[in-house]
Amino acid sequence: MSALRPLWVLLLMLVAPLAFAADNPLSIPAITLSTDAAGQQEYSVNLQILLIMTALSFIPAFVMLMTSFTRIIIVFSILRQALGLQQTPSNQILIGLALFLTLFIMAPVFEQINREALQPYLNEQLPAQEAIAKAEGPIKNFMLAQTRESDLELFVRLSKRSDILTPDAAPLTILIPAFVTSELKTAFQIGFMIFIPFLIIDLVVSSILMAMGMMMLSPLIISLPFKIMLFVLIDGWALIMGTLAASFGGT
DSSP, rough: OTTTGGGGHHHHHHHHHHGGGGGGGTTOOOOEEEEOTTOOEEEEEOOOHHHHHHTTTHHHHHHHHHHHHHHHHHHHHHHHHOOOOOOOSSSSHHHHHHHHHHHHHHHHHHHHHHIIIIHHHHSSOOOOOHHHHHHHHHHHHHHHHOOHHHHHHHHHHHHHHHSSGEEEOOOOHHHHHHHHHHHHHHHHHHHHHHHHHHHHHHHHHHHHHTTTOOSSOHHHHHHHHHHHHHHTTHHHHHHHHHHHHHHHHOO
């Protein structure tokens, strides 16, 4: 559980302005108790709770778009297509692998957030606003390390903001789409390199079948065992996961 604890800082970044409004004596209480004319008490949930629950729905999007998850799941999906397997491994297995590999890759970032922002806040050494600012720093550094300058410049130009002079000054509203765009490019580049050897096997098998006059037989049926055998012999899963983890090594 301690390894997953820093993930809650993403929740802190979203709902802190609402959740910590209770520190203000002028804030609206989450639950209001009222007494009607008949003397019966009624409880009503304020809009604050609704806003917090709405913010919680954005947590999966932030986990997918602000971490290494996007690149990993796309590469896994391309790998499955290259092997010619439509349902194996299943989507649940691929997502589970991508999630835990994301936790492995993002562990240093989460540990830094936990050390510099979450723990000081829980120990009442930092106010909420300062803790959010410190938590935002490691996430931004991670995304900046993976974001191409051309993609960041594109969204800065589209935002028509002239006050952003350095990449570090880019807000999350600009950095996140630039980061996702760069991740999509990188994932498809890795996927292309993965696809090449399996494509060669398909071409060889197809040529042999054509030469033998077996044009009615689908080449995919013959090439699939060879592609699986090749992938197993080269320890493909370890190579793919190791390559993905190493691709974030500069962070």
